[in-house]
Every structure is written in structure tokens, then in C-alpha cells.
Amino acid sequence: MRLAVTGRDGQVAASLVESARGEVEVVAVGRPSLDLARPDTVFSALEAARPDIIVSAAAYTAVDQAEDEKDLAFTVNAAGAGKVAETAARMGVPVIHLSTDYVFDGAKDSAYVETDITAPLSVYGASKLAGEQAVAAANPHHLILRTAWVYSPFGKNFVRTMLRLAAARDEISVVADQWGNPTSALDIADAILHAAAVLSRDKGNAFGVYHLAASGETNWSGFARHILDTSRALGGPHARIRDIATADYPTKARRPANSRLSSAKFMAAFGWVAPDWRESAAVVVGRIVADHPVPGR
Numbered sequence: 098m099r100l101a102v103t104g105r106d107g108q109v110a111a112s113l114v115e116s117a118r119g120e121v122e123v124v125a126v127g128r129p130s131l132d133l134a135r136p137d138t139v140f141s142a143l144e145a146a147r148p149d150i151i152v153s154a155a156a157y158t159a160v161d162q163a164e165d166e167k168d169l170a171f172t173v174n175a176a177g178a179g180k181v182a183e184t185a186a187r188m189g190v191p192v193i194h195l196s197t198d199y200v201f202d203g204a205k206d207s208a209y210v211e212t213d214i215t216a217p218l219s220v221y222g223a224s225k226l227a228g229e230q231a232v233a234a235a236n237p238h239h240l241i242l243r244t245a246w247v248y249s250p251f252g253k254n255f256v257r258t259m260l261r262l263a264a265a266r267d268e269i270s271v272v273a274d275q276w277g278n279p280t281s282a283l284d285i286a287d288a289i290l291h292a293a294a295v296l297s298r299d300k301g302n303a304f305g306v307y308h309l310a311a312s313g314e315t316n317w318s319g320f321a322r323h324i325l326d327t328s329r330a331l332g333g334p335h336a337r338i339r340d341i342a343t344a345d346y347p348t349k350a351r352r353p354a355n356s357r358l359s360s361a362k363f364m365a366a367f368g369w370v371a372p373d374w375r376e377s378a379a380v381v382v383g384r385i386v387a388d389h390p391v392p393g394r
């Protein structure tokens with residue numbers, strides 16, 4: 098079975114390429130041949146990869162910048178994603194599309210399930226919701242996987258940011274009133290491989306929207322503290338974390354106060370067990386610290 102994943106250096110794309118095993122081959126298709134900002138490039142680039150399943154992981158993910166680049170965010174995340182799904186439909190293959198917890202407004206006081214009402218607070222969240230709708234309209238054979246707070250050894254993410262800041266300072270102020278499920282892109286890749294195996298066996302029953310995140314919950318401050326405690330134990334950088342409120346960390350985009358996701362539906366459908374976020378985070382911190390040793394402090 099061959100998966101084509103959109104994006105080259107993205108966290109999920111790079112993790113899928115690394116995780117490919119057994120009968121599964123993963124081909125990354127990205128810029129310049131596939132440019133979601135130019136949706137007319139999508140069909141020919143993906144057709145050339147001859148996939149059995151298309152994984153739609155490329156996206157405009159700069160949450161604050163999207164507030165100033167609304168048109169580009171919507172072109173990439175909505176029109177571009179729709180083109181990827183339409184390409185899959187034309188080729189007669191399913192599409193596995195990644196979406197986000199930021200489609201919710203955060204007003205719920207427990208974990209979100211798939212049937213909860215969406216109400217994005219940000220341009221990024223709205224563009225991803227429009228992408229879900231475009232994907233569903235273009236190809237009935239879709240899995241839309243909403244994940245959250247993604248980090249990995251690759252690319253730009255909160256783990257790398259905290260380790261970089263900790264190498265330069267004694268204290269980092271981090272918001273303690275936004276709750277969610279930090280999720281390793283390595284775990285997302287594993288879950289996608291589970292789902293792809295099910296789709297290739299028993300076509301037809303599983304299509305729809307799913308939440309896919311690690312188990313356990315924290316806030317950004319708790320996540321930061323765990324990252325730096327793990328790093329210190331491995332001889333990597335450390336800093337004190339100071340809890341602050343969202344109001345004390347002004348950003349262009351509004352973010353949900355609670356975007357915890359229940360992954361129960363995904364686990365039941367695909368026989369996947371969500372790992373605890375703390376264990377998965379320790380694996381990634383370990384890889385980053387081993388790759389880029391910084392003197393401990």
C-alpha cells in the first residue's frame with residue numbers, strides 16, 4: 098500500500114515518512130510541485146505519486162500570522178484541502194485529512210466529541226473548518242482527523258520553542274489557563290497507519306470525522322514544565338516556568354480556553370490506544386536533547 102502525504106518538512110509528513118514500515122510506503126508530495134496556494138498544481142502532483150490513500154497534512158499553520166493573511170490561510174486550508182480531496186475522489190482513493198481542536202471555541206467544560214458544535218475563534222480555526230467542509234463535499238471517502246497541540250522532533254513546535262528559550266533564560270512565563278492534549282506527530286503517524294490498514298481491508302464503514310489526540314490533559318504551562326523537567330533529567334536546558342493568564346500574553350489570534358478532545362470514537366473504530374501525553378513528550382524531548390546537546394544549567 099502506498100500513501101502520498103502532502104507537505105515535505107511538516108511535522109506529520111516527516112513523522113509518517115519516518116514511521117513507514119512493512120508493506121506501507123510513504124511518499125511526501127510538497128512544494129514546489131504541489132502548492133496549496135495554487136490549487137491548480139494539486140491534481141498533477143498527486144496523480145504522479147499513484148497513491149492508494151492520500152494523507153492531507155499540509156496546511157497554513159501560523160495561527161497569529163493568519164489573522165493578517167486571511168486570504169492565503171483560506172486558499173491553502175480550505176480551497177487547497179478541497180482540491181486534495183477532489184483529487185483523491187477522481188483517483189478513486191480515500192483521503193485522510195488533518196484538522197484541529199481550534200475549530201472549537203473552548204466554552205465547553207469537558208472534552209469535545211465529534212458531534213459538538215464548532216465555533217472557531219481565529220482565522221486559522223475558521224479556515225480549517227472551511228477545509229473540513231470542502232473535503233467532505235469533494236470526497237465521501239474521507240477521514241477527517243482533528244488533532245491538537247502537535248509537537249515532534251521535526252519543524253517548529255512548542256517543545257522546540259521551550260528548549261530554545263530555556264537555553265537562553267532562567268524563567269519563562271507561560272499561560273496556565275488554556276487546556277488541551279499535547280499530541281506527538283509520531284503518535285499521529287502511528288494512528289494514521291492503523292486507520293489506513295483498516296480502510297484498505299474494509300472499505301466503506303469508517304468514513305467521517307474523528308478526534309485524535311494523546312490521553313491525559315494539561316495546560317501550556319504544565320506542558321512546558323514537563324518538557325523542561327524531562328530535559329534537565331537528560332542534561333539538557335532547564336528554566337523555571339511562571340504561570341500567567343492568557344490576558345498577560347497578548348496575541349493576535351484568540352485561542353480556546355479548553356480544547357480537550359475525546360479520542361474514544363477513533364480508538365474504537367481503528368483499534369488504536371492513545372498514549373499518555375507525558376510519555377510521548379518525554380520521547381520527543383529525549384530525541385531533541387540528544388540531537389542538539391546544550392549545556393545543562
Ligand SMILES: NC(=O)C1=CN([C@@H]2O[C@H](COP(=O)(O)OP(=O)(O)OC[C@H]3O[C@@H](n4cnc5c(N)ncnc54)[C@H](OP(=O)(O)O)[C@@H]3O)[C@@H](O)[C@H]2O)C=CC1
Nearest residue numbers: 104105106107108109132133134155156158195244246247
Ligand atoms: N501543528 C499543530 O499544533 C497542529 C496541527 N494540526 C493540523 O495537522 C496538520 C499537520 O500539521 P503539522 O505537521 O504540524 O504542520 P507544520 O506546520 O509542521 O507543517 C506545515 C506543512 O504544510 C506545508 N505547507 C504549508 N503551506 C503550503 C502550501 N502553500 N503548499 C504546500 N504545502 C504547504 C509545509 O510545507 P513545507 O514542507 O514545504 O514546509 C509543511 O509541510 C495540518 O493540517 C494542521 O492544520 C492540527 C492540530 C495541531
Ligand SMILES: Cc1cn([C@H]2C[C@H](O)[C@@H](COP(=O)(O)OP(=O)(O)O[C@H]3O[C@@H](C)C(=O)[C@@H](O)[C@H]3O)O2)c(=O)[nH]c1=O
Nearest residue numbers: 158160197198199245246247255258270271272317346
Ligand atoms: C512561546 C510561548 C507561548 N505561550 C503561549 C501562547 C499560546 O497561548 C500557547 C501555545 O503557543 P504556540 O504559539 O505554540 O501555540 P499555537 O500556535 O496556538 O498552537 C496551535 O497550533 C495550531 C496549528 C493548532 O492546530 C493547535 O492545535 C495548536 O497546537 O502558549 C506562552 O504563554 N509563553 C511563551 O513563551
Ligand SMILES: [Mg+2]
Nearest residue numbers: 159160161255
Ligand atoms: Mg506558534
